[in-house]
Amino acid sequence: LAHGSGGRETEDIVLNLIVNLVPESLRSVPGGVGLEALDDGAAIPVPGGYMVFTVDSYTVNPPFFPGGNIGSLAASGTINDLLMMGARPVAALDAIVVEEGFEVSKLREITESLIKTLAENNVALIGGDFKVLPKGQLDKIVVTVAGIGFAKKLILDSNIKPGDKIIVTGPIAEHGALILALQQNLEPKDLVSDAKPLTDLMLPLIEEYGDYIHAARDPTRGGLAMALNDWAEATGTVIVIDEEKIPIREPVRAYTEMLGVDPLTLASEGVALLAVDASKAEEVLQRIHELGYKEARIIGEVKKAERHKGIVLLKSVTGGVRILEPPSGEIVPRIC
Amino acid sequence: MGRASLRLLISGIVQGVGFRPFVYRVALLSGVAGYVRNLGGSEVEIRVEGSWGQLRAFLRLFAEKLPPPARIEDLEIIVERWEGIRGFRILPSSREARRRSMIPPDFAVCRDCLSEVLNPHDRRYRYPFNSCAYCGPRFSMMYTVPYDRENTAMRDFPLCTGCEREYRDPWNERRFHAQGISCPKCGPRVWLETIDGEVVETRDPIREAARIIDEGGIVAVKGIGGFHIAALASDDDVVLELRKRKKRPTKPFALMALDSDAAEKLVYLDREARRVLESPEAPILLLPRREDAPVSKYVAPGLDTLGVMIAYSPLHYLLLSETRDKFLIMTSGNVHGKPMCTSIECVREKLKGIVDYVLNHNRVIVNRVDDSVARFTAGRLVLIRRGRGYAPTWIRLGFRLPREVVAFGAELQNAGAVAFEDKVVLTQYIGDTDDYDTLMELEKYLKWFVEQYSIDVSKAVLVADLHPRYNSRRLAEEWASRTGAELILVQHHHAHVASVIAERRMKPGVRRVGIAIDGVGYGLDGSIWGGEVIVTDLASFERVGHLEPQPLPGGDRATEYPARIAIAILTKLMGVDEAVEMAVKLGLVRGLPYGESEARVAAIQAARGNAPLSSSMGRILDAFAALLGVCYHRGYEGEPAIRLEAYGRRGKLLDDVFAPIRGNMVDTTRLFKMVLEALMEGVDRRSLAYTVMWRLGEALAELALRALNNAEDGENVYMAGGAAVNDVIARAVEARLSEEGVKLVLPRKVPAGDGGIALGQVAVAASMLGTS
């Protein structure tokens, strides 16, 4: 089961069972971005820019949660993946599979949320598919949304450079902490999912600072830990993060502490992680605040690797420095 | 005829301690002829010819006048044919000896040097850096081998004519060819500066530093292997201020006393303890605190012991003698969890906000060496931390290694090792390598020793712990992929037991029984072990018994707040709701930052199997510490268990509380239930604490005894692991074993905890490869 949680194991499976089976010449189209990048989406060059594509299946237990449901989650997730490539979302297609016996009223609520979220963000729903599977062959519902966008210029993770500042646009782990708490049968009164499209934030940023935003990512599965490790590994740099500066809301901190999980490994569904050119970082941060994301912070920076390449170092409040590992399925205590 | 020719082969600490000049003098005094020379490694060969009377005189003087830091491990006397050698000579070392001689450790100031410092008529009166062949820094100031002045930090201080004369004079016992000597004219200087680097104008910086400390100031003191932080230990406000500044709420502070007499006002000292304090190793020794000790209760909260060392350099002695109390807090000059500072730059950066002043000097600290820590367990001296005075003395094995080995240790309180021939050189105590900077220190010192002992890493075997998330293992994997060297992973508790067996120079291939008890080690089944009885022939092992695995709800969080473990066991006994209710009733919820909600979370995690399991002794002791209200938070490594030991020390053994054995497992849930019931009946908590530790030890001893039937060494049980130094547990194990005439063997030369694990890793890896 660890293989779907978005950590090292997921990466292994994706590489072994998918990427490596595709002939190398067919992993992308000429001049585009394809499978190997393992970025948020794919791109095909067109006159004046790029068509950007993304697809993601969503399963979440429970499908309804404070702050949204699987429908709004899927729509925002897909929109955000396009935005993180530097694209303006244009259209979407959906595919919904439900388990036999799933209440129609609930299904309606989900599709309504999905469509409403797309509409609010000016994204057309131009196609779809719907299936029912016999009871027991599926856990409630799976929602898949494919998205199409247009980018004048792509924002690609591979552009990260030493010196870049890392900005996180809001408090992290909101969605992940909520879902985890619900799954543990707790009643998390004060937790709300942050799932939302970041259109209002990212479109102005892409427009105004597209050249200075070297990378963008929505830290969903695997959280900040996964996203930062991907970046460091992909670019052979060292990313140094100041734990104290990472915004985390108090109730989220409380639940993650009680559960004994690291909030850095939990999903955010309405937060962007940006690597911004040092010369513009403060300015970009300022702009993010103006756009209403008041809790955005610079949490660290990219450094040239000295002894070790591709690692993330976390400076703790007490002054210790530990290697922030990508999340892994097994939780093994290390303390003696 | 009354004459003979003898060859003495001596090994141990016999180089870098004025050993050959000493033999030379003893030979001249007794009138024997012959020679002395360094052989390979740590061996010295002495050849003596003379009448029986002369030889007797030689041997008597040899034993009487042995330089204090010299340690003789082996002495072999061979009767040779008479050759009629004339005169006595110091021969040049064999080439082998230069390549691989033992790097001498740092020695505490000797009596002779101290009396010079205190003698107003001596030219070294009040000289803070006085040393001789018998004492002073070695390893901490060595850039490279061999130990010659030009390879040490003393190369910055050329000898003056006075010192030069002493250095050349064979009749100057303590200074002839002594590499580190100096005097006020030619040696290092000491001065006082503010934390911002402003020099304080004063005639006597040491006296001024003492004055500042006496007035409640906090001063960094540059010592032998690093900087200390010195402060009054008798003043609550000062101690609390230091705790606040250092962000160190509960971890005990070490004390430095002027001498044993000053120490005796703080702790109970017997002859043996006094001997250890005054030894050249001069460790911090954990000793029972006197009820009337004038020491703030905040120095070691919740403990009945104090960690005390005595002034081990003239600088420390002069400083202490100027203070009002004659003892001070002398804690490592570091940021929590980080390596101790060895440079003024580090002090200015890291200790700003912690110290006000710095008592600085200009002798470079080349290698960081922390103070060693020792204690008595079941009447034996055991090391908790192996640093100054002990490291990097090598440990001889009972077999030769098939290949050279580099071992990376475990993770917390770590030390690595390099090994060659039949010798294992453990690095000094490095620290917790879960911290990245500390990990880099491990690498730095492993590289240093690899270089000093000319080890070819690509042909060597690398050894690391099995734990997939240990940084030390990652580092080893990196070395392996860079050099192509073979990497062997060794299970943690296997390595623990192997370290004791190896230390006693036992050979591989004999099945022996061991007990490994500690906080955490990655088990073969992917769960956390730590209360293990194993049978091992060194190369392989079998887990033949263990403590019952208990849930750790929230993983590392449960090790920080042990009430979570107690609640998990309660949940096993009575279900979620009642367990939470009981946790409230027992006050366990007070031990959790989020109180009852956290208790419920922990209970649910335990009930749903959403918690890692651990058979660790540390964790079950933690659970009992919480249950008995002794400790709810781990402020430092092992705190709950350490406080449980202190708490239970004066308890009595209760008959009807015991640890049942089911199959090959100690049923800690039932023990927990019995303790809970007794607690409800109002049974004395101290006795419960004592009984729990005793019964756990007894039960493991019982499992070990059963395993002996299946072992080839039927006389000994080898015990290690961080919890093996628990006095009550060790006594219980020993008591049960001795009923069957079996001996308990504890480590002597390396720490029982993870600081000694690299030795076991070497022994296991070598045995797997086959030894000769």
Ligand SMILES: [Fe+3]
């Ligand atoms: Fe251990």
Ligand SMILES: [Mg+2]
């Ligand atoms: Mg991106």
Ligand SMILES: [Zn+2]
């Ligand atoms: Zn001396």
Ligand SMILES: [Zn+2]
């Ligand atoms: Zn001199």
